[in-house]
Amino acid sequence: MIPSTPEDAAGLLWTAMHGEDPIIFLIPKHLLWAEHESAEPIRAVPFGQARKRTDGSDVTLVAWGNAIEKSLEAIAKIDDDARVELLDLRSIVPWDKEAVEKSVRKTRRLVVVQEDTETCSVGQMIISHLAGNADLWSTMISPPILISKGNVVIGYNPIYEYAALPDVDRIMAAIRRSVATKSERAVVAAIGDRGGAKATVESAGPGSAIPATAKIDMSKQRAQSITVPIMGEGIRNAKIVSLLKKPGDPVALDDPLCEVETDKAVYPIESSFAGVMGGWKTRVGDTVEIGQELGAVLTDAPSREDQMQTAANASPDGKEKTVEAAVPAAEPNDRGRHARRYSIEPALSPTITRKLSRVIPANLQIDARWDAIRKARDIAKKKNGKTAPSPSVMIAWLVVRAMEKHAPFRRLILEDDRIIENDDFDLGVAVALEDDRLATAVIVDANKKNWPAFVKIYNATVDATRGGRVDAMNAPVVITSLGAFGVRTGAPIVVPPSVGTLFIGSAHREMITDGKKKNETAQVVTLSLTFDHRVVNGAGAANFVHEIKELIETFRIPSEKAAAKA
Numbered sequence: 348m349i350p351s352t353p354e355d356a357a358g359l360l361w362t363a364m365h366g367e368d369p370i371i372f373l374i375p376k377h378l379l380w381a382e383h384e385s386a387e388p389i390r391a392v393p394f395g396q397a398r399k400r401t402d403g404s405d406v407t408l409v410a411w412g413n414a415i416e417k418s419l420e421a422i423a424k425i426d427d428d429a430r431v432e433l434l435d436l437r438s439i440v441p442w443d444k445e446a447v448e449k450s451v452r453k454t455r456r457l458v459v460v461q462e463d464t465e466t467c468s469v470g471q472m473i474i475s476h477l478a479g480n481a482d483l484w485s486t487m488i489s490p491p492i493l494i495s496k497g498n499v500v501i502g503y504n505p506i507y508e509y510a511a512l513p514d515v516d517r518i519m520a521a522i523r524r525s526v527a528t529k530s531e532r533a534v535v536a537a538i539g540d541r542g543g544a545k546a547t548v549e550s551a552g553p554g555s556a557i558p559a560t561a562k563i564d565m566s567k568q569r570a571q572s573i574t575v576p577i578m579g580e581g582i583r584n585a586k587i588v589s590l591l592k593k594p595g596d597p598v599a600l601d602d603p604l605c606e607v608e609t610d611k612a613v614y615p616i617e618s619s620f621a622g623v624m625g626g627w628k629t630r631v632g633d634t635v636e637i638g639q640e641l642g643a644v645l646t647d648a649p650s651r652e653d654q655m656q657t658a659a660n661a662s663p664d665g666k667e668k669t670v671e672a673a674v675p676a677a678e679p680n681d682r683g684r685h686a687r688r689y690s691i692e693p694a695l696s697p698t699i700t701r702k703l704s705r706v707i708p709a710n711l712q713i714d715a716r717w718d719a720i721r722k723a724r725d726i727a728k729k730k731n732g733k734t735a736p737s738p739s740v741m742i743a744w745l746v747v748r749a750m751e752k753h754a755p756f757r758r759l760i761l762e763d764d765r766i767i768e769n770d771d772f773d774l775g776v777a778v779a780l781e782d783d784r785l786a787t788a789v790i791v792d793a794n795k796k797n798w799p800a801f802v803k804i805y806n807a808t809v810d811a812t813r814g815g816r817v818d819a820m821n822a823p824v825v826i827t828s829l830g831a832f833g834v835r836t837g838a839p840i841v842v843p844p845s846v847g848t849l850f851i852g853s854a855h856r857e858m859i860t861d862g863k864k865k866n867e868t869a870q871v872v873t874l875s876l877t878f879d880h881r882v883v884n885g886a887g888a889a890n891f892v893h894e895i896k897e898l899i900e901t902f903r904i905p906s907e908k909a910a911a912k913a
Contacts, residue, residue, distance in 0.1 A: 348370060348371070348372045348373065348394070348437070348438050348439075349373045349375070349411045349436075349437070350374065350378075350412070350437055351378075351411065351413070351414075351415035351435055351437070352378075352383065352415075353383050353385060354385055354387070354389070354390075355392055355398070355435075355437055356378065358389060358390055358392030359372070359394070359437065359438065361390075361392070362391045362392055362393060365391075373412065375412050375413040377413070392437065394438045395438055395441035395442060395443055396437070396443055396446075397434045397435060397437060397442075397446040397447070398435045398437055399433070399446070400418075400433040400434070401419075401422055401431060401432060401433040402430075402432055403429070403430035403432035403433075403454065404432070404453060404454055405429045405431065405454055405456065406429055406431055406432070406454050406456040406458060406489075406525050407432050407434065407447070407450040407451050407453075407454045407456060407457050407458070408431050408433045408434070408458045408459075408460065408518075408522065409433075409434045409436060409447060409457065409473060410433065410436070410459070410460040411435060411436040411437060411439065411461070411469075412462065413462055413512075414461060414462055415433075415435050417513060417514060417515055417518060418433055418460055418518055419433070420515045421515045421518035421519045421522065424515065424519060425519055425522060428523065429522050429523065431522060432453070432454060434446055434447060434450060442469075442473070444476060447473065447477075448477070448480070448483055451477060451486075451487065452483060452486060455486055455488045455489070456487065456488065456491075457473075457474070457477065457487070457489075457491040457525075458491070458492045458493075458494065458518075458521050458522055458525050459473055459474065459491065459492070459494065460494045460518055460521075461494070461495050461496075461513070462496055462512055462513065463495055464495060464496050464497070464498055465493060465495045465496075465498075468493075468495060470493045470494075470495060471493065474491045477491065489526075489528045490528070492521045492525055494513045494517055494518055494521050496511055496513065506576050506577060506578075508577075509576075509577050568622070568623070568646060568647060569645070569646055569647070570625055570643040570644075570645055571619070571620045571622070571643060571644045571646050572643055573640065573641045573642045573644060574638055574639060574640050575607065575616070575635050575636065575637050575638060575639050576616065576637075577637060577638075578609055578614060578637070582637065582815075583636065583815070584609075584634050584636050584637065584817070585607035585608060585609045585614070585634070585635060585637075585817060586607060586608045586609075586632065586633070586634050586635075586817045586818070587606075587607055587629050587630065587631050587632060587633045587635060587641075588606045588607065588608045588613060588631065588819060589605060589631060589762070590604075590605045590629075590631060591603050591605055591606065591615075592604050592605070592624040593624060594625060594627070595623060595624060596624045597622075597623060597624075598618050598620070598621060598622050598624050598644050599618070599621050600618065600619070601617045601618065602618045603615035603616070603617050603618075604616050604617065604618050604624070604641075604642075605641065607635070608819070608820070609817055612699060613699055616641070618644055620644045620646045621646060622644045622645050622647065623644070623645045623646075624645075625642060625644060625645045626643065627642040628640055628642050629641050632819055634817070699842055702842055702843045703840060703842060705764070705843070706840075706842075706879050706881070707879060707880040708840070708841060708877055708878070708879065708880070709877070709878055709880045709885060710875060710876065710877045710878075711875075711885065711888060711889060711892060712873055712874065712875045712876070713873070713874050713892055713893065713896055714857060714859070714871040714873055714874070714896075715872055715873075715874055715895070715896040715899040715900055716869055716900045717869075717870040717871055717899075718869070718870060719900055719902045719903070720738050720741055720742070720899060720902055721738075721854075721870070723741060723904050724736075724737075726904065727904060736802045739776075739805075740805050740806070741902060742851060742895075742899065743774060743776060743790070743793075743801075743805060743826055744798065744801055744802075745898040745899055745902060746849060746895060747793045747794055747801075748898060749891060749894040749895045749898060750774075750794070750823065750824060750891075751794055752894060753887070753891040753894065754768060755846070755887050755888075755891070756823055756847055756891050757769050757770070757772045757823050758823055758846050758882055758883075759821060759843075759844040759845070760843045760844050760846060760879060761844060764881075766881075766882055769823075771792050771794055771795060772792075772794060772822070772823055773789050773791050773793055773822040773823075774789070774790045774793035774822055774824060774825075774826070775787045775788070775790075775820060775822030775824065775825035775845065776788045776789075776790065776809060776825070776826050776827075777825055777827035778812045778813055780813065786813075786817070787818070787820055787822070788808045788809045788811070788812035789808065789818040789819070789820060789821070789822055790804055790805060790808055790822075791818075797905075798904070798905040820845070821844060822845055823844075823845055823846050824845060824846070824847045825841075825845050825848045825849070826848075826849050827848060827849070827850050827851070828850065828851040828852070829850075829852075830851060830852060830853035830854070830872075832853075833853050834852060834853060835852040835853055835855055835873055836852045836873040836875050837852070837875055838875060839875065839877050840877060841877045841878060841879055845879075846882040846883065847876060847878040847879070847883075847888070848878075849874060849875070849876050849895070850873075850875040850876075850877075851872055851873075851874065852872050852873035852874075852875065853872070854870050854871070854872050855871065856868050856869065856871070857871045872899075874892050874895060874896060876888055876891070
């Protein structure tokens with residue numbers, strides 16, 4: 348069973364659970380996070396019964412699973428060029444032979460879309476079944492077309508995965524090829540008569556004939572769309588953080604065009620074409636959806652659809668030819684270029700790695716007594732219960748107070764290495780996500796918030812970041828901690844435009860000397876500050892972290908009057 352909608356998945360699963368035979372149930376994994384609305388109750392779906400998704404009379408399109416979504420997109424783009432009848436098989440064994448035969452008798456054309464390779468596939472089984480039915484086969488006026496994955500290994504990166512699988516352009520081209528090709532069979536006069544029984548091939552299209560060889564006017568530049576690529580299951584949007592090309596700039600193959608930030612990292616979007624940068628349809632700071640068009644690259648190369656249409660209608664010698672029964676994906680001819688790609692996605696994006704190459708990092712560490720924070724936390728829990736502010740909120744509040752007194756840690760370092768200083772500033776908080784992913788929650792204008800507002804916004808921002816929200820990162824200082832794992836100290840990295848990253852270790856007991864008593868034990872946390880030496884020197888960084896230490900050791904939750912004045 349391979350459903351394509353939540354309703355079919357529930358209905359088929361219901362039927363499978365009430366049967367006695369073992370059932371193999373394959374669910375397209377992107378159904379697990381895609382949102383669909385259903386106003387109808389769950390109904391049992393019988394096995395071996397296809398579902399007609401669209402009605403048409405020009406061509407029959409058969410698909411299942413993930414291929415249904417791409418087929419519907421292709422039908423929507425074709426519009427009135429062809430009336431397509433789309434059948435969703437839903438189950439492969441058994442499959443609905445009667446529905447497919449009935450539809451093919453009506454349209455006399457067939458296109459099958461599958462994610463499998465062509466060899467020994469379900470699509471070949473369907474075509475073989477129709478070819479074995481002499482009566483049905485004789486009614487067809489166009490050879491069947493099979494859209495499948497090529498015999499290539501699907502890459503780990505989602506971009507390579509979707510590049511190997513059938514896409515909307517290939518499905519549209521196959522539908523147009525099927526409609527444009529018409530094969531008429533001559534009537535056989537007698538069983539032994541071998542002469543004159545020749546098939547004539549006629550190329551006909553809606554309104555006008557299609558030439559055997561499509562000519563491409565290379566003097567006209569084509570606008571190749573720049574879209575947000577698939578960046579992984581569950582990632583549905585991203586934020587534009589930089590536009591690296593201006594209109595009119597030359598663009599080479601694989602040139603980075605812009606950078607987008609997700610809940611995991613910053614990704615460059617690279618060009619798949621060589622040409623000239625056209626216009627942008629987005630701005631820095633915009634949140635864009637996966638698949639959304641961002642702009643265009645002007646190139647002399649023909650579009651994929653035109654290339655496929657040309658290949659469909661012309662042979663190398665310029666003579667007209669019939670359409671093949673299968674259209675596998677093109678074999679990659681740039682294996683050398685793809686061979687240098689990572690087989691596993693790196694923990695840090697190339698953009699972050701590039702930014703780190705310019706940083707001159709330095710690190711210093713100091714211990715701070717934890718008694719005041721622990722007491723403040725106990726008092727807050729007695730007063731507010733579960734809504735009491737956490738130690739993380741308290742430390743974030745104190746870091747903001749220290750930043751107000753130390754101007755170097757209100758600075759940002761820009762892409763061109765210029766350093767700017769702000770009176771009002773953001774604060775970054777590193778947030779750990781599932782699968783070892785990392786995101787940064789950004790508290791905007793952190794210095795403008797009083798204590799109650801700061802606690803509320805801190806919690807809301809961290810929760811939103813865990814839920815997938817992506818904020819533009821313009822925080823001079825980022826706070827990070829692995830205290831939940833018992834890590835006492837660490838040396839964090841600092842990524843521009845930030846100038847410092849403060850690591851807060853887990854609370855632990857240490858032997859300390861305060862000048863009066865010796866060998867005294869106290870509960871402390873280690874403050875580990877990594878800073879960019881291009882922006883601040885060691886003495887300035889030491890003063891900053893020492894200020895945080897003193898604030899931690901003397902912390903009290905601000906009173907209502909003090910909070911109102913803040």
